[in-house]
Amino acid sequence: MRNHLLTHPPLARLCAGVLASALATTIPVSVHAAPQPSESAGAVSTPETSQVRAALDDGDLTTARELAQARTEAAPTVANHQLEAEVHLALGDYQQAKRSLAAALELLPEDAGERAQINAQLAEIEAASRGTKPEEPASTHRDAIDQARADRLAALAPKPPPPPQVVDAPKPVSIAKKWYFWVTLGAIVASAGAIAGIAISSAVDDGDNTNAGTASAGAARQPIPAGGVMFRF
Incomplete structure (x- = not known):
């Protein structure tokens, strides 16, 4: 059969053309079919709640704040806002804590049961930022503290000058x-x-x-x- 094809030049040229066309169409398709890098492959993964808790437990408050803020930016949910507020409270940043809780309230419907808890937490933060807590019991050693403070002030107060000493005073006469x-x-x-x-x-x-x-x-x-x-x- 091979000898038969070779003995018919037109048929051989036709086969060569078909083969060339097949190769020309296959190579571009294979190039375009190569897998492209995914856009999400280089994206930073969202921190887990456990990571934020672990940083809080270790006392690494700066890392805990960064992780909590990144989690809130990635998923601004009520739970994430509350977690971020907790981190801000640990840092003593009452203003940021109130902002996070206010953002959590905006996400809740008016009849949500969680609103009462968040409002109570906001009231506690407001009282703590003023330096007073209504539910705090009266100090049992306040008198001792006041007395110690009075003693310190008395020790720091200038003492009155001693009376002048009489020099060469005459002895009393009988x-x-x-x-x-x-x-x-x-x-x-x-x-x-x-x-x-x-x-x-x-x-x-x-x-x-x-x-x-x-x-x-x-x-x-x-x-x-x-x-x-x-x-x-």
């Missing part, structure tokens, strides 16, 4: 050495002596007068002998 003591004592003694003298003088005068009166009365009672005066020795 009253027996005071001139007015002896003057007063002399006046008292003189007064007492004068009073005693007057009393003694009065008593002597009274005694003399009594003796004189008695003698005069006795002489008057003695009879005078007749015939002259009699002297008795």
